[in-house]
Amino acid sequence: MSLRLVVNKEFRDVRRSRMLWSILGLGVGFMVLLMMIVHLAASESPTGTEFIEFFAGIGGQLIFPILALIVGYMALVGERQSGSIRILHGLPHSRREILIGKFIGRAGVIAAAVIGSFVAVTALSVLLLDSVAVVNLVLVAGATTLFAVTFVGIAVGISASTESRGRAMAGAIGAYFLFAVIWEPLVAGIHYLIEGSLVGYQAPAWYFLLRRLSPAFAFTDLVSAILDTHVPALFSWPVEQIPAEEFEQEGTLLLSNRVAGELPFYLEGWFAAVVLCAWIALALGVGNRLFRSADLA
Incomplete structure (x- = not known):
């Protein structure tokens, strides 16, 4: 009441x-x-x-x-x-x-x-x-x-x-x-420290999970899953070495094509919504x- x-x-x-x-x-x-x-x-x-x-x-x-x-x-x-x-x-x-x-x-x-x-x-x-x-x-x-x-x-x-x-x-x-602005280069920097190279077309699943932990990237991943096409971040940095021809083909930049093998559940589209809900709970819990x-x- x-x-x-x-x-x-x-x-x-x-x-x-x-x-x-x-x-x-x-x-x-x-x-x-x-x-x-x-x-x-x-x-x-x-x-x-x-x-x-x-x-x-x-x-x-x-x-x-x-x-x-x-x-x-x-x-x-x-x-x-x-x-x-x-x-x-x-x-x-x-x-x-x-x-x-x-x-x-x-x-x-x-x-x-x-x-x-x-x-x-x-x-x-x-x-x-x-x-x-x-x-x-x-x-x-x-x-x-x-x-x-x-x-x-x-x-x-x-x-x-x-x-x-x-x-x-x-x-x-x-x-x-x-x-929204600096999360991507921060995650790419972590990838460089661990892997010793820039992010390529295919990258380890943990990289995309770490990137998705930002609400901004969780949102773009969720919309990409809905539309079945890659929706880029508004503030995107040139931190990934992806061949130009991959940008020309629709759908090639979806996570299902950039992760080797079967896509982990935490990179499925629905899990992006879970990340957003988790941020609400975390922010209100700390507050x-x-x-x-x-x-x-």
Whole structure:
């Protein structure tokens, strides 16, 4: 019952927040605008799969995770700085219920933004494209929602672990930079130290598992499995020595072709969703542990 009260309060606060709705409205509008620009600027009309890949690339890997971090990083630290957290904690709520309630409320907001964009993109697809893979679009929208909610969990966990807005903001920016920008060269560097060479077309399974432990790469792996085609990371580094002809053939960069022998279960597409869920649990677990011992006075 206490958790429900916290969630209801969070949804009420979100509905009253003009800043949050402005941010989310800009995100959805920017996504639709980019889709229109790509369609108008392309020499040939993009296929349904290319349209979905663009949704997963710009929206999934850039716009929605950044919005998720913005929505989540002030969830608790903002109320701690204003002192309103003491009032909330004075009611019959445990700190864990406050944390989970904040997460559910913020996750609901970002999920609404993704679904709103999905509806708009679906409408555009029907109007602009000859054929629309609606099932794939729905599955990719679901994967994008899970990915964005993962970053909400990370941001709320950071917010619960810090006492100042500046540290929470730095933590949120650092999390995105680590997982989306520099994770690939870090993992490639580990491969070089162990194997003594750069990553080639075929690589050991542990390399792809270590790379997948980043939420960003778990997301691209999940979308690749849904579309049955390789979806590259938005911030991709030239750290792998792959022959140019491999890029020209569709599907050759799927993990099933780059790992010798049978693909391990932890590199199957469904396991990428498990990784994202694990990050939510880990971030909230660490945040809850630190939040329980924090001095709210």
